[in-house]
Amino acid sequence: MTSPVRAMWDAPAATPPPPRRVWRDWALVGVIPVIALIEVALRPDVPWRVLWVVVLVAIVPTLLWRRTRPALMLAIAFGATAVVTVVTGSDSQLVTTAYLLILVYAAVRWGTGRAMLLGATIVLASFLLSLLLGPVLPSDVIGSVAVLAMTTTLGVAFRGRAAARARELDRVKLQEREQLARDLHDTVAHHVSAIAIQAQAGTAVAAADPDAAVEVLRVIEGEASRTLAEMRSIVRVLRREEGHELAPSPAIADLRQLARPESGGPVVDLQLTGDIEAVPPTIAATVYRLAQEGVTNARRHARNATRIDVLVHADDAGIRLDVRDDGDPAASAAPGYGITGMIERATLLGGTCQAGPAPGGGWVVTAVLPRSGWST
Known part of the structure; x- marks a missing residue:
């Protein structure tokens, strides 16, 4: 086999996979025999009309398995009509025979590459x-070729459109999973880190200052409550519970929450400059x-x-x-999920995000979101 033919032969079935039965299948099986009988009654001049209508009605059930x-x-349908053609010496002149085009369409729309090549061979042999x-x-001849070409083109078009939809759906699902992973990491990890820091501080001061330890426990309780609330919010969104109102997206003003003092932790100094109010909610x-x-x-x-x-x-x-922090000088480190998520967030808006050791010590994260990406 040549390479294109081999590639066609090995092509998989259409995606997404077809349904086994739909109501239209049973409707076709019920309506086509009636149409065939009516046509035979109205066209007494058609040669061998009784034999042809018997064969056409007998092969109607092939429509029920045309997708699978x-x-x-x-092969069954065209083989049966070929036998009758040889016996009678002529093709069927009944218009009802046109329903066989549904089988041709199904082979192109749903079949594997092997099914399409075999189907093309069968149809070509029947035509010859x-x-x-x-x-x-x-x-x-021209009319028959045109009808077959149109049927094949429709099958290819709908097959390609369905495959494109499936790819787009997979892409959207992947984006949603990545977005969920970033949100879980950025929200829950933030609170859990605060809990861990407070727990360490509480352990250090518990023996010498019980009142401070109690205050630390209160902070831990608050962080744990916020963590549970955010987790429940994410779960409600995923489950799409009716009546659940989505919490508003965090705004620039919410950055002040990051500056809350934490026992035993570094002080966070927040500075907001420029036209902060003009920043869109998404940005x-x-x-x-x-x-965060x-x-x-x-x-x-x-x-x-x-x-x-x-x-x-x-x-x-x-x-x-x-x-930027003023910690000890740090060597470069491989980006983890947090830094990867930050880079992804900035890239989606046409910006950049870099993280690395700061001159003179510590670590610095710099993100730039250009105004050209604000409409995204």
Whole structure:
């Protein structure tokens, strides 16, 4: 076999897979025999009309398996009509015979590459048989070829459209999974990190200052409650519960929550400059998540850090976010899920995000979201 033919032969069935039965199948099986009987009654001049109508009605059930066994059903139907053609010496002149085109369409629309090639061979053999048994007008040949070409084209078109839809659905699902992974990491991980830091601080002061330990427990309780609330919100969205109102997306002003003092942790200094109010909600939510992840990473990983500076500046060019800590000098590290999610968020809006050691020590995260991507 040549390479194109081999590739066609090995082609898989259509995606998504076809339904086994739909109401239209039973409707066709019920209506076509009635139409065939009516046509035979109205056209007494058709030769061998009784034999043809018996055969056409007998092979109508092939329509029920045309999606799951397209090549076999096509072979049965065209094989039966070929036998009658040889016996009678002429093709069927009943218009009802046109329903066989449904089988041709099904082979192209749902079949594997093997089924399509076998179906094409069967149809071509049936066509050549008709040419050999008697004289055929050129107009009939042209008309038959045109009808077969149109049927095949429709099958290919609908098959391609369905495959494109399936690919688009897979792409959307992948984007949703990535978005969910980023949200889970950026929200839940932030609160869990705060809980871990507070627990460490509570352990350190419990013996010397019980009142401070109690205060730490209250902070842990608050962080745990917020974590559960956000988890429940995400689960409700995934389950699409009726009556559940989605919580508003975080805004630039919500960044002040990141500056809440935490016992034993570095101080967060937040500075908002420029026309912050003009930032669209989608961009504001992205900036919040980027800053949240940057602060979480600094609290979790920065050694001996006493201060985390968060600077958000909006101007005509876009918006810039800098998260910098004053921890010990850090070597470059392989990006984890958090940094990967930050880069993905910025890239989706046409921006950039970089994270690495800061000059003079510590770690710095810089994200730039150009105004050209704000309409996304």
